[in-house]
Amino acid sequence: MALYELFSHPVERGYRAGLCSKAALFLLLAAALTYIPPLLVAFRSHGLWLKRSSYEEQPTVRFQHQVLFVALLGPERGGFLAWSTFPAFNRLQGGHLRVPLVSTREEDRNQDGKMDMLHFKLELPLQSTEHVLGVQLILTFSYQLHRMSTFVMQSMAFLQSSFAVPGSQLYVNGELRLQQKQPLSSGGLDVRYNVSVINGTSPFAYDYDLTHIVAAYQERNVTTILLDPHPIWLVGRAAEAPFVINAVIRYPVEVISYLPGFWEMIKFAWIQYVSILLIFLWVFERIKRFVFQNQVVTTIPVAVMPQGETYKEHLS
Amino acid sequence: MHADDVTRDAPPPLHPLAERLATAAAHFKLVGVSTAPCAVRPMCTSQLELLQVFFLMLPGGVWPQPASSPSAPVPTPSDAGPGSPGGTLQSSSEGSETPWPVPGISTLGPTAVTLSAPGNGTVHLLPALPVCVCDLTPGTCDINCCCDKDCYLLHPRTVFSFCLPGSVRSSSWMCVDNSLIFRSNSPFPSRVFMDSSGIKQFCVLANNSKLNYFQKLQKVNATHFEALATEFGGGSFTSTIQTQSPPPHYRAGDPILTYFPEWSVISLLRQPAGVGAGGFCAESNPAGFLESKSTTCARFFKNLTSSCTSDPALNAASYYNFTVLKVPRGMTDLQNMKFQVPVTLVSQAGSPLLSGNTCQNVVSQVIYEIETNGTLGIQKVSVSFGQTNLTIKPGTSLQQHFLIRFRAFQQNKAASLTSLRSGNPGYIVGKPLLALTGDISHSITLMKSKGDGICSVKRHEVQFGVNAISGCKFRLKKMDCSHLQQEIYETLHGKTSPEHVAIFGNADPAQKREWMRILSRNCSVSAMHCTSCCVIPVSLEIQVLWAYIGLQSNPQAHVSGTRFLYRCQSIKDYQQVTEVPLTTVVTFVDITQKPEPPRGQPRIDWKLPFDFFFPFKVAFSRGVDSQKGSASPVLILCLLVLGVLKLDTM
Secondary structure: OOOOOOOOOOOOOOOOOOOHHHHHHHHHHHHHHHHHHHHHHHHHOOOOOOOEEEEEEEEEEEEEEEEEEEEEEOOOOEEEEEEEOOOOHHHHHHEEOOOOOEEEEEEEEOOOOOHHHHHHHHEEOOOOOOOOEEEEEEEEEEEEOOOOEEEEEEEEEEEEEEEEEEEEEEEEEEEEEEOOOOOOOOOEEEOOOOOOOOOOOOOHHHHHHHHHHHHHHHOOOEEEEEOOOOEEEEOOOOOOEEEEEEEEEEEEEEEEEEEHHHHHHHHHHHHHHHHHHHHHHHHHHHHHHHHHHHOOOEEEEEEOOHHHHHHHHHHO | OHHHHHHHHOOOOOOOEEEOOHHHHHHHHHHHOOOOOOOOOHHHHHHHHHHHHHHHHHHHHHHHOOOOOOOOOOOOHHHHHHOHHHHHHHHHHOOOOOOOOOOOOOOHHHHHOOOHHHHOOOOOOOOOOOOOOOOOOOOOOOOOOOOOOHHOOHHHHHHHHHHOOOOOOOHHHHHHHHHHHHOOOOOOEEEEEEOOOOOEEEEEEEOOOOOOOOOOOOOOOOOOHHHHHHHHHHOOOOOOOOOOOOOOOOOOOOOOOEEEEOOEEEEEEOOOOOEOOOOEEEEEOEEOOOOOOOEEEEEEEEHHHHHHHHHHOOOOOOOOOOEEOOOHHHHOOOOOOOHHHEEOOHHHOOOEEEEEOEEEEEEEEEEEEEEOHHHHHEEEEEEEEEEEEEEEEOOOEEEEEEEEEEEOOOOHHHHHHOOOOOOOEEOOOOOOOOOOOEEEEOOOEEEEEOOOOOEEEEEEEOOOOOOOEEEEEEEOOOOOHHHHHHHHHHHHHOOOOOOOEEEHHHHHOOOHHHEOOOOOOOOOOOOOOOOEEEEEEEEEEEEEEEEOOOOOOEEEEEEOOOEEEEEEEEEOOOOOOOEEEEEEEEEEEEEOOOOOOOOOOOOOOOOHHHHHHHHHHHHHHHHHHHHHHHHHHHHHHHHHHHHHHHHHHO
């Protein structure tokens, strides 16, 4: 009857030497060479510590129902009409104040509890002699992120458009995009920019100056912008028709970069370190076996017996 | 060794075998297997390994076409390989039969090549090509055209800096990395090239007429011209003009046909609409059958004095001096009045009249009422006009409104007009918010300002779900305080004060329980010891609480409560003040209570286990989409389970 090898297991063998022997020194050196170089390799090849990472989230955006609107009139100079939801600003305008009809609606398309888009319509009544050549419009939003750190800010969408021909309507269909100059943190509450874009309580004209508003806003490290590649300026307004701004502003899913937390950093470093370490372990295991088997360093080989068997031997 | 002999005595370069590279590859395999005495055993195995690598690489990198092309003759190694003595002979005899227009092998163009020993024998510079593509000037030598016979050059390369592509024989080579080939005893021309990056490539001349030449031209005739054009054609600029016989009846969206008996012209019923950036009237915009629509567009006049009477767009008559075809089939018999309906005039409309500096009776609004009766088509068409007077001055413009309403024949006119629903039953976003005063149903409105900022008589309908703000300047008149208050209240909420609001969009004015009382709070007139003071309302805030009810898949919006909130201001010396700014605001608040999400669906605000099983979820959901993908995650799972079991047994 033919015999097959059905089972096998390695036999362990011990090598004995003093703690201050060459063999002990060799083992210490081998251990140092096994565990430290992988760390150096992982570090020197860059990216050991994950310094920046990103995730996707749809922000919770709500229109704050704050509007600041300036229409530039032509062809004679200096003509403009303005209106805002801030009473102080309206008081400052005097004769240039013209109250438009503003209607807005936020829509949650997929019923997930987060708004997906804003429909904004502004109808500015005009006299037949007034012609709109340009508009400036600020809408403010509250912008919140929840997945990593709870980030709350008040942001704005600034729209400026002008055309050489007097307009009847401006159609805008764009997205409110997040602009980050620095990554967000991976946890905690971030309310650095939870301050209003326009100081509506202030009675001073300076606080409603567009250059001042934009300058203060751009100081922020995290902002939103209205991204609209194709604003459409429609011309040909009948004498009695109002000037209309028709805007659709979407709140898209954003890719947000953040600083990974401690454990996330450790996790990625660990993966890199261990994968390099495995190779070193294997190589040095071979080297050590060679060194001890061939008695390159002097040791006394002992066959290690299972515990039970040695006990028996002692008895006999 | 026999196989080696075959390699050395490489077949002549004129070997015209139309065979695939597969055959050549088969030779290598045979070499590997049958080369004889391996003095050193490891050498032999490494060679075999190399060949295996070669075969593994072939399908991916080298082959220009799938190996198992059914039309290609793929001889088995046994009948074509060098192992069988007749193999090469047989194949060359085969080859001589196949027509081979460019016999032989030549250099591969101007690139510098390093030739290895087995390839050397195949290099032949042949006399001029039968077709010389770069010989463009007859009788004159074309520069760098190596095949131009007018140059009378035996070795053109010595004179020209390079040969133009096409002026030397081209051949297609199939290459693999040179290091993969141990020895080639293929009967086919093969060479070792150095490519641009300095890597040696072993190349075999693909000598297959099926692969190297375009396929036979297909015969095109009248019958399969169209079929070929559609099979191979992509997009093109050809426009398709449809010529169809008129359908028996109109369908929704079809243009409505009209007939001008005066000129015997068939046209379409037009509903001018603003088009393009200018918003100017596009005159010939057709009206769609059963599509009740309203359009607005602007007209600008260079010279109103002349166009006042001559422009048909301003003349009411041009909107009814035709008949409407009941059904498109009527086109075939235009004399038969059975198929035609005249346009009836609801009210008299005069034609434009130039008197002094005004152009009178200009059409500003056209309303068509069309009654239809199923497939029997249009039964009655009536038109009414709105007219205005225009002052003649440079740059006059006019806005025209066009409204077409369709109604089922014999339907109660009053009913169809007054009870426009805002939804059935739930409100639809953008539809007017219905209110009730006494027994009269109307919609809640906001005031609007005119061009100069003064409150206008025109009002803006509040649309359900749309927040709005509007304002205007109110001119105070000389009247006493209570009258003033009364007038301002009317400006804020409209002529009739809304008392009830419809809970659903289909509320019936007769059914009182379908309406809800509006919570209204007027200003508390604070008793001030000031005779010249008057407390007047300056703003109205309409707050509407609404919610979805019913099935989640079919939500119905209903109004849960409405409040009119007036804010007042006391003004001193109201007889002296001339203007007061007024504001109205509408706010819709959604108070819908969403049900708990079903179990198993993680809620959005759960932070931790939201995507814990993400890769499995993605893999399985893809598996549901297409059954193909479902195997791999199952396989992975099986492997995992097996692995765990194995660990246990150890």
